[in-house]
Structures are given as C-alpha cells and as structure tokens.
Amino acid sequence: MSTSTASLVFSGKGPVASATADRVRAAAGALAYAGPDPLASSLRQGRVGTVAVVVEGPLRYAFHDPFALAVLDGLAEELDAAGRSMLLVAQPLDDPERAVAQLATQAVDAAVFPLCGHRDNPLVGHLRARGIPLVAGGAPLHPDVAHVLTDESAAMALVTRHVVDLGHSRIAHLTMPLRPSSVTGWVTDEDVREAVYPDAAGRVAGFRSIAGDDAPIVQAHDLTVEAGDAAARLLLDRPAGDRPTAVVAQADLLAAGVVRAAESLSIRVPEDLTVTGFDGVEIPWLDHVLTTVVQPGAEKGRRMGRLVRRAIEGRPVGDEPFEVRLSVGTTSAPPPCAPPLSAPRGPVAATET
Amino acid sequence: MSTSTASLVFSGKGPVASATADRVRAAAGALAYAGPDPLASSLRQGRVGTVAVVVEGPLRYAFHDPFALAVLDGLAEELDAAGRSMLLVAQPLDDPERAVAQLATQAVDAAVFPLCGHRDNPLVGHLRARGIPLVAGGAPLHPDVAHVLTDESAAMALVTRHVVDLGHSRIAHLTMPLRPSSVTGWVTDEDVREAVYPDAAGRVAGFRSIAGDDAPIVQAHDLTVEAGDAAARLLLDRPAGDRPTAVVAQADLLAAGVVRAAESLSIRVPEDLTVTGFDGVEIPWLDHVLTTVVQPGAEKGRRMGRLVRRAIEGRPVGDEPFEVRLSVGTTSAPPPCAPPLSAPRGPVAATET
DNA sequence: CGATTCGATCGAATCGATTCGACCCGACGC
DNA sequence: GCGTCGGGTCGAATCGATTCGATCGAATCG
Numbered sequence: 134m135s136t137s138t139a140s141l142v143f144s145g146k147g148p149v150a151s152a153t154a155d156r157v158r159a160a161a162g163a164l165a166y167a168g169p170d171p172l173a174s175s176l177r178q179g180r181v182g183t184v185a186v187v188v189e190g191p192l193r194y195a196f197h198d199p200f201a202l203a204v205l206d207g208l209a210e211e212l213d214a215a216g217r218s219m220l221l222v223a224q225p226l227d228d229p230e231r232a233v234a235q236l237a238t239q240a241v242d243a244a245v246f247p248l249c250g251h252r253d254n255p256l257v258g259h260l261r262a263r264g265i266p267l268v269a270g271g272a273p274l275h276p277d278v279a280h281v282l283t284d285e286s287a288a289m290a291l292v293t294r295h296v297v298d299l300g301h302s303r304i305a306h307l308t309m310p311l312r313p314s315s316v317t318g319w320v321t322d323e324d325v326r327e328a329v330y331p332d333a334a335g336r337v338a339g340f341r342s343i344a345g346d347d348a349p350i351v352q353a354h355d356l357t358v359e360a361g362d363a364a365a366r367l368l369l370d371r372p373a374g375d376r377p378t379a380v381v382a383q384a385d386l387l388a389a390g391v392v393r394a395a396e397s398l399s400i401r402v403p404e405d406l407t408v409t410g411f412d413g414v415e416i417p418w419l420d421h422v423l424t425t426v427v428q429p430g431a432e433k434g435r436r437m438g439r440l441v442r443r444a445i446e447g448r449p450v451g452d453e454p455f456e457v458r459l460s461v462g463t464t465s466a467p468p469p470c471a472p473p474l475s476a477p478r479g480p481v482a483a484t485e486t
Numbered sequence: 487m488s489t490s491t492a493s494l495v496f497s498g499k500g501p502v503a504s505a506t507a508d509r510v511r512a513a514a515g516a517l518a519y520a521g522p523d524p525l526a527s528s529l530r531q532g533r534v535g536t537v538a539v540v541v542e543g544p545l546r547y548a549f550h551d552p553f554a555l556a557v558l559d560g561l562a563e564e565l566d567a568a569g570r571s572m573l574l575v576a577q578p579l580d581d582p583e584r585a586v587a588q589l590a591t592q593a594v595d596a597a598v599f600p601l602c603g604h605r606d607n608p609l610v611g612h613l614r615a616r617g618i619p620l621v622a623g624g625a626p627l628h629p630d631v632a633h634v635l636t637d638e639s640a641a642m643a644l645v646t647r648h649v650v651d652l653g654h655s656r657i658a659h660l661t662m663p664l665r666p667s668s669v670t671g672w673v674t675d676e677d678v679r680e681a682v683y684p685d686a687a688g689r690v691a692g693f694r695s696i697a698g699d700d701a702p703i704v705q706a707h708d709l710t711v712e713a714g715d716a717a718a719r720l721l722l723d724r725p726a727g728d729r730p731t732a733v734v735a736q737a738d739l740l741a742a743g744v745v746r747a748a749e750s751l752s753i754r755v756p757e758d759l760t761v762t763g764f765d766g767v768e769i770p771w772l773d774h775v776l777t778t779v780v781q782p783g784a785e786k787g788r789r790m791g792r793l794v795r796r797a798i799e800g801r802p803v804g805d806e807p808f809e810v811r812l813s814v815g816t817t818s819a820p821p822p823c824a825p826p827l828s829a830p831r832g833p834v835a836a837t838e839t
Numbered sequence: 840c841g842a843t844t845c846g847a848t849c850g851a852a853t854c855g856a857t858t859c860g861a862c863c864c865g866a867c868g869c
Numbered sequence: 870g871c872g873t874c875g876g877g878t879c880g881a882a883t884c885g886a887t888t889c890g891a892t893c894g895a896a897t898c899g
Contacts, residue, residue: 135879140857147858148876167615171593172534173855176525176884182591183573193559196549206546209576218592220536221572223562238535239571240524262520358770417711418771488849493887500888501846526885529854 134160143169175240184212184441185220185236185244187256192223195248198356198386199414203430204247204270210431211438217242217445224256226313233259241265243441246273247434249309249332266444268437270455271332279450281436285332288426288457289339289383292409295424295459296379297343300467301407305368305377306340306350307361307387309333317364320350336383336411349377353387361390369398369406378406378468385410389419392464403466413460422462428455487513496522528593537565537794538573538589538597540609545576548601551709551739552767556783557600557623563784564791570595570798577609579666586612594618596794599626600787602662602685619797621790623808624685632803634789638685641779641810642692642736645762648777648812649732650696653820654760658721658730659693659703660714660740662686670717673703689736689764702730706740714743722751722759731759731821738763742772745817756819766813775815781808 134157141147142157149157160166175181186208188195195201212219220241224232233255236244244260246269254273261267267278271285296304308320311328320337328334337350351367353360361382368377369391382388388410392402400406402421413427433455444450487510494500495510502510513519528534539561541548548554565572573594577585586608589597597613599622607626614620620631624638649657661673664681673690681687690703704720706713714735721730722744735741741763745755753759755774766780786808797803 136856137858137879137881138877141878144857147878150877153877165615167612168590169857170529170855171591172525172529173884174591174857175593176523176529176855176886177857179884181525181593186574191559192562193555196555196558202546202549205549206544209545209574213576213588216588216591218588219574221539221562221574223566235566235569235571237521238524238527238569240528240534259520262518489886490849490851490888491847494848497887500848503847506847522887523885526854527887529856529885530887532854 140169180242180445181240182216183218183220183239183241184445185222185239185241187222187224187232187244187246187250187254188248189224189229189246189250189254190226192221194356198384199416200384200412200428200430201248203414204434204437207431207434207436208245208247208438209434211435212441215438215442215445217441224254229255232256236260242445243268245269245437245441246271246278247437249330251313252329252331266441266450268440268444268450270433270437272330274331279440279444280452281433281440281455282452283332283428283433283455283457285335286339286342288428289336289381289411290343291339291457291459292411292424292426293340293343293381295461296381296407296409296465299379299407299465301379303377303468304344304348304379304381306337306344306348307364307368307380307382307391308337308350308352309356309383309387310354311337311352315352315354317354317360317367318352319367320352322346324352325350333383340381344381353390356384356386358386358390358393361387362394363390365391365394366398369394369400373405376400376406379408379465380406381409383411385412385414385416385423385425388423388425388464389416392419392421392423403464405469407465407468409465421464424462424465425460426457427460428457493522533595533798534593535569536571536573536592536594538575538592538594540575540577540585540597540599540603540607541601542577542582542599542603542607543579545574547709551737552769553738553765553781553783554601556767557787557790560784560787560789561598561600561791562787564788565794568791568795570794577607582608585609589613595798596621598622598790598794599624599631600790602683604666605682605684619794619803621793621797621803623786623790625683627684632793632797633805634786634793634808635805636685636781636786636808636810638688639692639695641781642689642734642764643696644692644810644812645764645777645779646693646696646734648814649734649760649762649818652732652760652818654732656730656821657697657701657732657734659690659697659701660717660721660733660735660744661690661703661705662709662736662740663707664690664705668705668707670707670713670720671705672720673705675699677705678703686736693734697734706743709737709739711739711743711746714740715747716743718744718747719751722747722753726758729753729759732761732818733759734762736764738765738767738769738776738778741776741778741817742769745772745774756817758822760818760821762818774817777815777818778813779810780813781810 139157142154243266250272257275261277269278270281311333351364353364380391388408391408410423410425413425492510495507596619603625610628614630622631623634664686704717706717733744741761744761763776763778766778
C-alpha cells in the first residue's frame, strides 16, 4: 500500500477498490493515524481554508456594538457555509504594526475588515504583497480592497433631511470618534478635515450637506451609550432657548445615550427634542423606537462573506453598493412650538424647563 | 546566495554578515518576496501559532452574554500576549460533527472550550487523536482536558444559603438550559438527571443542597433577559401566597429578566421578592445592584490562556480551581412579614398584592 | 609559524501530503 | 487472437522553508 493510494482514500478522490480502501483504513486505525496533516495538505494545495477577520481595537469594543455583532454574525454564517474558518485578529489602536507581525506568520486565504476602521492600514500593504484578497465594509480605503459600501454621506443626509422637513432648524450632530484617541467634546473643522475614520467623516459630510456647515457637532470618545450620554450633555445641559431641538447621532447606541441624557435632564423626547440614530439595531431597554437609518448588519456581513468566496475562487471582485433606508420611529417630531408644516416659520420660542 | 542564508536573515537567527543580509534583503525586494511562507514554515517547525476557540451554538448567542464576552476578552488578551491567534469555531448545536469536519482541515496548536457546553463533545476525541492539547472552563468533561474550574455547586450553595439566612423558605430556582433544545418551563427530576450541560446541572445541585429537593425549578430556554423574563412569569404570575419570596437564578441575565417580570407584575424587589444572579456582570440599564456570585470572567479567560501557553510549551497541565465570591446587592432582603432574624420563624403570611 | 577556533556560508535532508504520469492487467470489441 | 480501453495502483516530483553538519577562510593563540 503506497502513500499515494492512502491519500486517494482519505480525500475520496481517485478510483480505489473498496477492498484496498478497507485495508488502508484498517492500517490507519492500527497506526493511530488521525487523517492527513492539515499543514502539509494546505502547503501542497495552496489554500488553508482560513479567512482573517480584522477588528481594530480590542475585541471587547467591537462586541459591545450590536451592529458590529450582526455584521460578524452574517460574515461567520457565510464563511461557515463555504467551509472556511475565521481567524480573529485584534489590531491594537496604538500599535497597528503588531497585527502585521502577527498575520505575517499566519496562513490565510483572504482577509476581511468588516467594521469601521482607519483610512489607511499597514495590513493592506503586507497582505497585498502576499497576494491575499482583501474585503472590507468601509475602511480601509484602498483600490485593491473590495468594499461592500454604504453611502454614508447620502444615508446621513437622508435622515437629516427628515429632521429638517419636520421643521427643525437648530440641529446638532453627534459623531463617532473621528480618530483613534478622540475625546468627548466639540468638533472643529480641522478635526473633520483630519479625520482618519472615513465612515464617521462621511456621515459628518452628509449631515453638513443638509444642516449646513455651521451646525454644532460634538464627538463621542467611544461607540457606547455612556459616551453618547456624556457628549449629549454638552449639547443639552443648558437653557432651552440655547439648546438644539434635534440631535442627529451617527449610531443608535449614541442616540440611546442622547435619549438617556435627555431623560435625566427632564427633556422630553420627542416633544422637546428629536433624536435620530443610525444602524437600526435592537436596544431592548429603550422605551422608544428610534428614528434611524436601517442598515441590516447581518446582510452586510453576508455580502462581505460572498465577496470573500468569490475572491478566493479567483473570480474578479469590486466594490458593491449597500442600500440602507430611513425608518421613522417615535423619537422624531416637529420642534416645540413649531408652526404648522405648511405655514412660514416663526422664531423658535424658549419656554421649556 | 543560498536559501539557507536567506532563511537565517529573515528569522534573524544565525550569524550573518551585515553585507550579506543587505544583499538578501535587496534581492527580496527585487523579487517582491514578502517573507517566508507561513505554511511551509509551520510545517517544518511543527507549530502554527493558532489556537482554536470553540463556541457551542451560534456566535451571536455567545456574544449576547456579557460574561462570555469577558471570558473571551481575557482569553484573547493572554493569547495575544503569547503571539498566538484565535481561530473562532462555532459548533452548531444540532450538528456538532460539522465542527469536527471543519477543524480536521485546520492546523492548530491547541484548542479551548471557554464557555458552558455539552458534557461530551465529539471534538475532544478528534483533537486528542491528533495530540492537540485541550483546555476548558467547565465542559466538556474529559480527563484529557485541563479545566479552569468553578465549583458551580458550592458557589450556588453559597448564594442560596444567603437567601435562606435572610429568612426565606419559599425559594424557587431559575436554571439555564439543561440541554441543547430545552424549552422554557418547569424542570422535573428526570430533566436534572439527564442534563448534558454540567455547569447548569452543578448549579442545580448546589441550589438543592440548601433549598431541598422539593423547591420548584424552572428553566429558561436561553441565556437571555427575555428568556429569564418568560420563565419568571411561571413563578410570579399568581397570587402572592402561592408565589416564592425568592428566586435564585443561575445567571445575572436571567435574574435581570426576573426583575423585569416582577416590575411588570407590580411585585417590588427586594421588598416582595428577593432575586439573585450569578456571574457578576454589568447590566447598566438595571436600576438595582444584583445580589450575585461574582465570577471574574476576564480573569477566568486569562487563566485559560495561561493554561494554553503552558500546554503548548509541553509543560504538564491539569485542572485548576477558580474562586468566586458572594456579592450582596440591593435585590435581596428578608421576605415580606418575616419575623426578626433571631426569633423562631412563624408561618409565612400571604398578605401581598 | 602551525594549530585551533570562530564566523560566515552553503548542501542536502526533512516536514507530510498531493498529484501527474506511468504501469499493469482484465475485459471488451473487432 | 490482437489491440484498446480503463480501472486500480504506485513512483517520484513538488509545495517552501528550516536546520544540521560540512566547508572554507581569517583571525587568534601558543
């Protein structure tokens, strides 16, 4: 019995007499042989069945965001169906090169950047040099990366337009971090110009395209309810006349933080304050239905998974648009003391607590 | 220039003249060589730098539980520090063999079962046959697996004892699923005997050791707030006299569900109902501090990570105990109309709403 | 000045499977 | 009866790096 024949038996490929197959299996049992070594097999065949999934920042972070979870779930589903495993790689914000060193020793068939991330990523250069296909939803921006792309700017313009149409004129924006070490606070034009997270920057642009360049913008230092709460207080903890009547947030988690801040400041939503989000995730403890841009995360993940499959099979891949839609909930309403929609607008009264 | 020398340059091992090293690097640049092929390198060296992390059930599930997240985070931290990557493997509940087929084609240095799982797992047999070291926190139970082991029974006895000491005598238990396809409902002795999730079974045993074998037990079909809420209604949606004065839950998420159910039934916590949990996770939206057994998840994950490192280095590993402690919060109090603690107990009055 | 040692480089074996082409032999067709 | 076809099996090359031992020259030591 030769190794060639044994190989045919285990892979189930070639024509093998059933008697021989049995003899091979018997011998395997006797030698405690647990099947072909995956390493040697992969080396010969040129593929490993593994896809790197890169998460920028600690895993903990990504896993706190239900949208990210949905994306990963959809991605996992599709990769699983294709019989490929996920190699989870966390890329430290303060030392992105670490991930390069780590991945340099790992064999993968493809790499995915499923979540928001840095515009440039040193991993792209390394992986491209190795000829590994790259897929992303958003960042990193690079011609060699195939994207499942939400038009962030248009999507944010959509929801901002909704708020304007309700009659609001004092509208503020709450953005996700624009760069790795952002702190909660007001955002300057320079901050926007030098943003390195394209998703956040795109959404700011979309907001401004409708609300104007003078509308106030604050930034949360993190994509969490707490950070949204803290940032919202900058906007809301002041007399009613000096306060926006609407806050357009870049994420549902941030919007939930705004709602919470408003509650603790005795500002009613939506009567006194309109709040909108982005993503369309479930926030079970929230007593409102957020007005938001619904971006089906699981579907986005699956789309990336399909792109990965195509790329691994050697078929050509390119950017694909990803559609989103506005969902009007119970957190948006006309501003307090607003004139009827069809009438000309009067000055905004300041009669709140 | 020979390949041997080039290898020495890239691995940085052998003594190489700096002039030669430069020539090698120059040649590498000219040939667009991106460093040694990880596959070939691993084949020769016998290790791949990858650790399989097995999650039973869909990833979505595990990621909804803050405790599981903490464990994975601690594990990731430790593996990362050791320069190893995580291969995330989801094992379908309805077809565990799928994961065997998947892992059979993957090269890994070790495998971890970080979360609650099935008593027996076909992966154990396969991985042991390949000589891959195995680490777990809890299930699967197998002599060849090194565990970081919480004494579930003792821990649950601890918190149950606390409830008894407060004066409660009508105590119910809310368990996690005892087997893959459990449904929300009452638990029979047979259910307990035939449980396949050892963590849940161990906790039931601990509860019974203090509360007695006749104390009512319900089971949530899932480890979520919603499932806890649904299961709790079986216990709480009835006249006060016919209702337990305390619910000892097997997880904080379930306990949060109990609190929610109580709220919606106008049962006050802790005045009318004591609720206890398990794990000690943050539930930000909950207005109470749960009385619970604190089990530091991140630390448990790190402990498993360290066990993995030791095992990969070939050092001997065995089971290790993992300590937990009782934390008394604001959800436990003496039962309504309880006699003073030092006085002999009278019959429990049934005078609540 | 000869012997030893050390630094630098190279050859060749090795890790374990896959796969192409060759080979053998029984069956079938003409 | 001879040629052909094809199922079944095997040899040997290949994937790409690592590493042990050998080789060679120069420097050091006695």
